[in-house]
Amino acid sequence: MLRSLSATVLLGTVLLAAACSSDESSAPHGHTPHTVKVFDGASELTEPVQLTAGQTVRVEVKFYDDEGGELVGLDADHVADVAFTPAGLASVAAVAGEPFQFDVTAQGTPGSGTFTVGWGHDDPTDLVFGPFDVDVGAPAPAAVTIQFAARVGATPFACGQVYGGVGSPAVSIAPKDFRMYVHDVRLVHAGGEEPLALDQDGTWQHQNLALLDFEDATGACSNGTAPTHTVITGQAPAYQYTGIKFKLGVPFALNHADVSLAPSPLNLAALFWSWQGGYKFLRLDATVDPAGTPVAHNIHLGSTGCTSSGPTDAPTTACTQPNVVDVALTMDPDAGRGGGRGALMPGNMAADGGAPAACPAPPIPSAGRSLRGSASRSAVRRRSPRASSRPSRHEAAGRAPPAPRHRLQRR
Amino acid sequence: MTLPKIELGRRLFYDQRLSVTGGFSCASCHEQARAFTDGRAVGIGATGEAHPRNSMSLANVAYGSVLTWANPNELTLEHQALTPMFGETPVELGLAGKEAQVFATLSADTTYARLLPAAFPGESTVTLATITRALAAFQRTLISGRSPYDRYRYGDAPNAISASAKRGEALFFSEAQECFHCHGTFNLTGATTWVGKQFVEQEFHNTGLYNLGGTGDYPSPNFGLKIFTGLAADMGRFKAPTLRNIAVTAPYMHDGSIATLDEVLDHYAAGGRTIASGPNAGVGSANPFKSDFLQGFVLTTQDRADLLAFLQSLTDSTFLTDTALANPWPPGSPGNPGGTP
Structure with a gap:
């Protein structure tokens, strides 16, 4: 409220009035501020001032004399500033050519504190208004759509296609299935990460789990x-999100x-x-x-070491190898879509499964932490001719070529 | 599904007037005591013509996402009923061209005159629509879920099956034998649907039963899913049937070409069947269209006995003898002139 803002600056006003009268006896009558107001555009901010985490607002400070008249024409030889306590609560940037306007960017997480407005002739410390209470709140929820795409190398994944040059040695493959469950989706921003509350659509998404299904039953x-x-x-x-994490x-x-x-x-x-075994977290079948x-x-891919009667x-009790894989991808928040990619690396696709293959160079660049690192720690149930296909098998490397690409956009 | 509609369907299912000869019914190839199969390698129709394929069990057919050996397009029992009634190649019930005559005969029957209005209010005559809907309703009551295995697994009778059957269950659901990949779910076939499922899962598998000429061919006309898709890779792909009551539904496979469960285990242990000579000669395990799950395995004598014990624990004697599913027509009555029990 204007009232509370004004009331808290009375002491400062008195001090300033004394200083001004001694230093500037020739100054124009009534130029000494008595109160200050802060505006966001045409809207006057009231205590506690509400800022939104991670967001920037351009504010203008206006000064008033003891009769409530706005002091104008101060730009030439007066300066002002805005300062927050704690200092990290928000950053303040001057606006070029506008000495009484500031771009205020709140910290990335919710919090609270105070701010002061300084005023002076050459130094904004002659007079300090405040402190005024300020709250940094979380942004309102918004609909989020995360787009996934599967690729084999650079080529879009599709049933019925044959992909050459996969793995080492290079072979051709024809996909037969590609589905995966993901859960615990979190969006990463400067101040932390937020769980994505999935739409409960009754078909693809349940609680915090979703099925990604790239096969269409063709071919x-x-x-x-x-x-x-x-x-x-x-x-x-x-x-403003910069990344995505999920399991x-x-x-x-x-x-x-x-x-x-279920x-x-x-x-x-x-x-x-x-x-006992649960679900196939990832099913990626190919010829x-x-x-x-x-x-x-x-x-x-699924949990192994699950024991029951x-x-x-x-x-x-938990399986000894849950094989739930943490995935973290970065994205470009300005583009509205990320270049985040997770790569399952093809090894020797033609191997008979008898011996785990060494992990070859990745064919797909990956951003952030990706499946690349995690897959090597995971037990993968492979099924190949002559393979023993025991669920306790551990493979040195995942060998699936299609890589999910992730795009974040607000809708 | 109403009780009158189910009862009407049961009457029709067993009614021998629903055939070209007046002496044949659905139950002629689907006997309750055999879990609604017929004990023959292939079905024999009203006129004596052999069907190319084995008569499938109707146990839990309500849950089937695939209703026949290989047809991915017959999705309802109402639709499927048209094939045995009116099919001409082969002739099953042989009703093609006989519709009006049969409908009139059944409409004049006092039993149907009584049941029909209760089942289908406003309907006064037996029609194709009422026949297929009533048959479907009855078939949806063919629920088999009270086998010893069910009492052990889903009930509260931990000793309903033997220790051998329990070991067999473990083998069945193991990655070594791979059985459950195609015979999964409560109905022991992946081609199963149920309430709440948002997707249609249809699965067809080539199990390496044949490999004519080394090119993957199956004996004509049993090409499986290929008949419907025209795709070469669909040669020999058939539905994995439910294994419920499997011990009473011999012989086995889509063409009844394996006589016993013991020989079925031989087939899967070998990863496919080898036929040394004759027109069907070939190494099935090398069939290029064979399912990835048919990798073969080694069974000890004990393993084999355990797997057989498990399969035998799936026999639901309640289902096989439930009078609610039995022939309602007394011998000599209009629907049972031949005196079938």
Whole structure:
């Protein structure tokens, strides 16, 4: 309120009036400020002043005499400033050519503190107004859509396609399936990260989990499902986001239920092993050398080391290798879409699965921490001819070429 | 689904007048005691013509996302009923061209005159629409879920199955045997749907049963999904049938070409069947269109006995003898002139 702003500066006004009368006896009558008001455009700010985390607002300070008249024409030989306590609560930048205007950028996280307005002839310390209370609040929630795209190298992923030059040694592959569960999606901003509250659509998203489905049941993917799902939608505070984090997989609490009673998208038979094993977090099936000597190369990633009294009994304690993969990707907030990429690196696609292959050079540049680093720590269930296909197998490297590309945009 | 509609459907399912000869019914190839199969390698229709394929069990057919061996397009039982009724190649019930006569005969029957208005208010005659809807309603009551395995797994009877069957269950759901990849879900087939599911999951698999000439071919006309898609890679791809009551539904496979469960295990252990000579000779395990899951495995004598014990624990004797699913027509009655029990 104007009243409270004015009241808090009375002491400063008195002090300043004394200083001014002694230093500037020839100064124009009434130029000494008695009160100050702060405006955001045409709107006067009131205490506690509300700022939004991470956002910038241009404010103008105006000074008034003891009769409430606005003091004008001060620009030539007077200066002002705005200072926050704690200092990190907001940054203040001068506006060129406008000595009484400032761009105030609140810190990245909610908080509170005070600010003062300084005024002077050559130095904005002759008179200090304030402190005034200020609160930095979180931005209002906004709809968020995260777009995913799957690629093999630089080529968009599609069922029915054959991709050459994959892995080392280079082979051709024909995809048969590509689906994955992700959960715990968080958006990263300068001051921290915010959980994305997923839209509960009854089909693709349940609680904080979503199914990404890149296969469309065409071509060799014909045992799949026709609909695809390449976006995650939800609500999050409208920060300026610079990255995204999520977990690849199904959380333990959802991973060992009865698939016939589980909500969609956790009721797909093709993505479920058993109560004990839970879900296939990532299913990426391909045929290597489809036109020559076809070899199956199927990656089914899920928890291993899950113990219970039988395969159709749910474990009550965590699996020894949950194999939930943390993914973190960066993106360009100004472009509205990120270049974040996670790469599962193809190794020797033609290998028979008998010996884990060394991790070759990545074919796809990755931003931030990516699947590249995590995949090597994960147990991957591969299914290839002659492979033992035991669920406890550990592979040295994931070998899936398509890389999800992530784009963040506010809608 | 109403009780009158179900009862009307049961009458029709067993009614021998629903055939070109007047002596054949749906139940002729779908006997309750055999979990609604017929014990033959392939079905034999009303006129004696052999069907190319084995009569499938109707247990839990309500949950099927695929209703027949390979047709991905028949998605409802109402639609599917048209094939056995009116199909001409092969002839099953043989009703093509006989519709008006059969509908008139059934409409004049006092039982149907009583059941029809209750099942379909406002309807006074038996029509194709009422027949197919009533048949579908009855088939949706063919629920098998009270086997010893069900009492063990879903009930409260931890000793309903033997220790051997429990070991067999573990093998069945293991990554070594891979059985459950195609025979998953409560219905022990991946081609299953249920309430709440937002997606249609249809699966078809080539199990390496044949490999004619080394090119992956199956004996004509049983080309599987390829018949419907025209895609070469769909040769020999069939639905994985439910394994419920599997011990009473011999012989096995889409063409009834394996007589016993023991031999079925041989087929899967070998990763495909080898036929040494004759017109169907070929190394099935090398079929280029074979499912990735058919990698073969080694079974000890004990493993084999355990797997068989598990499969036998899936026999639901309640289902096989439930009088609510049995033939309602007494021998000699209008719907059962031949005196079928």
